[in-house]
Amino acid sequence: MTRSELFAQIKAKSSYLCVGLDTDIQKIPPSLRNEPDPIFAFNRAIIEATQAYAVAYKPNLAFYEALGPKGWESLQKTLEIIPKECFTIADAKRGDIGNTSGLYARAFFDKSASGLDFDSVTVAPYMGEDSVKPFLAFPGKWVILLALTSNVGSSDFQRLEVVKNAEVPHARALFEQVLMTSQNWGSHDQLMYVVGATRADQLQRIRELAPEHFLLVPGVGAQGGSLEEVSRYGMNRQCGLLVNSSRAIIYASSGADFAERAADEARKVQQEMAGYLETYL
Numbered sequence: 001m002t003r004s005e006l007f008a009q010i011k012a013k014s015s016y017l018c019v020g021l022d023t024d025i026q027k028i029p030p031s032l033r034n035e036p037d038p039i040f041a042f043n044r045a046i047i048e049a050t051q052a053y054a055v056a057y058k059p060n061l062a063f064y065e066a067l068g069p070k071g072w073e074s075l076q077k078t079l080e081i082i083p084k085e086c087f088t089i090a091d092a093k094r095g096d097i098g099n100t101s102g103l104y105a106r107a108f109f110d111k112s113a114s115g116l117d118f119d120s121v122t123v124a125p126y127m128g129e130d131s132v133k134p135f136l137a138f139p140g141k142w143v144i145l146l147a148l149t150s151n152v153g154s155s156d157f158q159r160l161e162v163v164k165n166a167e168v169p170h171a172r173a174l175f176e177q178v179l180m181t182s183q184n185w186g187s188h189d190q191l192m193y194v195v196g197a198t199r200a201d202q203l204q205r206i207r208e209l210a211p212e213h214f215l216l217v218p219g220v221g222a223q224g225g226s227l228e229e230v231s232r233y234g235m236n237r238q239c240g241l242l243v244n245s246s247r248a249i250i251y252a253s254s255g256a257d258f259a260e261r262a263a264d265e266a267r268k269v270q271q272e273m274a275g276y277l278e279t280y281l
């Protein structure tokens with residue numbers, strides 16, 4: 001999916017909501033447990049209930065990999081039923097030496113090899129350019145690079161001040177260096193960044209460094225980040241935001257009404273987003 005197709009979808013739905021499919025077998029309603037594939041049955045109900053309000057879906061690979069081959073099967077079936085106009089994100093946080101990254105990229109992008117055909121995959125930048133480039137070699141696909149994550153541990157490394165070389169007069173944080181250096185590896189038509197909603201205080205700085213890029217922003221809902229602040233400081237001319245919410249939507253109810261309640265939560269977020277698109281776009 002291209003950037004302009006994504007923006008068209010955002011405008012059409014007045015939404016930049018990404019629904020996170022963090023589907024935990026322990027948390028799905030008892031009414032689904034006897035289904036042949038309970039994870040898929042849950043995801044199908046959630047997707048059908050939320051697709052009017054969401055422009056993207058983000059299965060987190062951990063929830064599927066933990067179930068072995070059955071989990072991969074559920075993931076593949078889920079990907080097949082996500083509406084074609086929605087952007088798909090494999091939240092896998094991959095990255096390794098070049099030849100290995102090439103195979104990770106095939107796993108998520110090459111349907112003929114793996115059965116999966118995601119629009120994008122999250123990648124950790126820690127191993128540098130040669131670990132990221134193989135993902136960027138797939139035309140039409142996106143790399144979403146971890147920049148400043150939503151968790152407490154993001155301070156351990158991402159916010160440490162680094163000096164790249166003697167020509168750099170001021171120290172800058174590692175995440176800032178990630179944003180600057182990685183822009184030499186690919187264009188804003190194939191590269192996005194993860195920035196946690198709990199780090200909204202850094203969004204103005206991030207927009208100085210990456211004004212045009214889309215940002216994938218997890219951390220509203222269950223993690224307490226502010227959608228208003230993210231929208232105010234993070235939005236650019238093409239919206240530039242995909243804001244993810246997983247648990248607050250998909251586990252809004254643990255009863256038989258889980259899909260209806262998920263739709264209610266997704267609609268609330270979408271309506272708030274519609275207001276921010278009017279105000280900040």
Ligand SMILES: O=c1ccn([C@@H]2O[C@H](COP(=O)(O)O)[C@@H](O)[C@H]2O)c(=O)[nH]1
Nearest residue numbers: 060149150196218221222223245246247
């Ligand atoms: O910095 C990051 C990067 C990824 N995530 C992932 O996003 C979702 C958030 O789920 P919620 O239930 O809405 O908190 C989950 O898959 C995380 O692994 C993140 O939270 N922060």
